[in-house]
Every structure is written in C-alpha cells, then in structure tokens.
Amino acid sequence: MSELNLILLGPPGAGKGTQAANLREDFGLPYLATGDMMRTKRKEDSDLGRKVAEIMDSGGLVDDEVVCKVLIEAIEEHGDDGFLLDGFPRKASQADILDRALEQRGRAITAVILIEVDDEELVQRLAGRRQCEKGHVYHVDTNPPEQEGVCDVDGLPLERRRDDEPEVIRKRLDVYHAETEPLVERYDEAGLLQRFDGMQDPETVHRHIRKTLSTLRLEERL
Numbered sequence: 001m002s003e004l005n006l007i008l009l010g011p012p013g014a015g016k017g018t019q020a021a022n023l024r025e026d027f028g029l030p031y032l033a034t035g036d037m038m039r040t041k042r043k044e045d046s047d048l049g050r051k052v053a054e055i056m057d058s059g060g061l062v063d064d065e066v067v068c069k070v071l072i073e074a075i076e077e078h079g080d081d082g083f084l085l086d087g088f089p090r091k092a093s094q095a096d097i098l099d100r101a102l103e104q105r106g107r108a109i110t111a112v113i114l115i116e117v118d119d120e121e122l123v124q125r126l127a128g129r130r131q132c133e134k135g136h137v138y139h140v141d142t143n144p145p146e147q148e149g150v151c152d153v154d155g156l157p158l159e160r161r162r163d164d165e166p167e168v169i170r171k172r173l174d175v176y177h178a179e180t181e182p183l184v185e186r187y188d189e190a191g192l193l194q195r196f197d198g199m200q201d202p203e204t205v206h207r208h209i210r211k212t213l214s215t216l217r218l219e220e221r222l
C-alpha cells in the first residue's frame with residue numbers, strides 16, 4: 001500500500017480546509033491541521049495554552065518547537081498510512097525538522113499541494129467569515145446562516161475570529177509571502193509541488209486535486 005504523505009500549502013483563506021475535507025473523504029487520510037490543534041491548545045489552562053493564546057491574539061505564529069511537538073505526535077498516532085498536513089511546515093526551518101523526523105521513520109513527503117489565490121480575494125473571503133465557538137463556519141456573502149449572527153446547528157452566536165479581522169489578515173498574508181513562499185520554490189525543485197488555481201470554484205479545484213493524487217498513487221504502486 002502506497003502512502004500519501006501530503007502537505008497542503010496556500011495562503012490563509014485559499015480553501016485548504018474545504019479541500020482537506022474532500023480529500024479526507026476521497027482517500028481516507030487523517031487531516032492534521034495545526035491551526036485547529038493550536039486553537040484547542042490555547043483554551044488549555046496551562047503555561048503553554050496561555051502562551052499560544054497570546055501569540056495568536058497578536059496575529060503572530062506559534063513557535064516551531066511547540067508546533068512540531070504536537071504534530072509529530074499526531075503523525076505517529078494517526079498517520080501510518082499517510083496524512084494531510086495543513087499549517088505546517090510554514091517556513092524552511094520547519095520543513096527541515098519535518099524532513100528529518102520523517103526520514104528517521106523511513107518515510108518522506110509524497111506531494112505538496114499548493115492552492116493559489118490573489119491577496120485581494122483572500123481579504124474579502126476571510127473578513128466575511130463568521131463562526132460559533134464550536135467551530136461551525138459561515139460567510140456573510142457566500143454561506144450565510146438562516147438567521148443573521150446565529151449558528152444553524154446549535155443556535156450559538158456567530159463571531160468574527162480575531163485573526164480574520166482585515167488588519168490581522170494583511171499581517172498574516174505578509175507572513176505568508178515572506179516565510180511560506182520560499183517553501184514553494186523548495187518543494188518545486190524537489191519535484192514534489194502540484195499547483196492548483198484556487199480562484200476557481202471549490203468543486204473544480206477538488207476535481208483537479210483528486211485526479212492528480214489518484215494518478216500519483218497509481219504511479220507509486222507501479
């Protein structure tokens with residue numbers, strides 16, 4: 001059985017979560033999203049939890065060592081037959097750590113999926129996003145709840161996350177361009193990069209990714 005050890009790359013708001021849900025269904029891969037993992041961590045009443053909360057509230061990124069630790073544990077626990085990483089690695093130093101950790105386990109990344117979207121489109125998408133405290137996500141234009149400001153599923157109030165506010169979004173995009181884009185080049189040179197146009201509708205993006213990964217899996221088996 002060939003492993004699909006995948007990294008999902010793209011700016012915040014590119015639709016990585018949506019595509020990950022599709023891929024999880026198509027290929028049965030565990031979705032390891034460091035954003036979700038850290039949001040859970042921030043609620044913990046611990047030094048680490050408070051530290052994560054402080055960094056996230058300022059629009060910054062949680063430090064490498066902390067993220068790596070959480071992630072490698074999850075791969076060991078759930079990722080024997082493959083995995084889908086989202087939110088890690090975000091920069092070269094993290095990619096180094098991940099490569100080493102996988103190599104020690106006789107494994108390697110199979111492919112890197114890059115979803116590309118223009119900055120202006122991203123700001124529009126993210127600033128309109130609302131979610132309840134249980135994580136049900138809506139968009140004021142493209143996916144509004146039945147009643148404004150109220151979650152359809154559980155009736156909880158919908159709020160804009162601090163890191164979806166426009167000034168924080170721009171900061172996140174600056175960080176993405178400075179730190180994550182060099183990774184794109186690195187994985188391209190390694191022959192691992194698969195590019196997808198995230199300006200297209202999600203279903204079209206999904207079809208393209210599924211087709212590419214199906215082909216990759218077949219090639220791995222040959």
Ligand SMILES: [Zn+2]
Nearest residue numbers: 132136151154
């Ligand atoms: Zn809800």
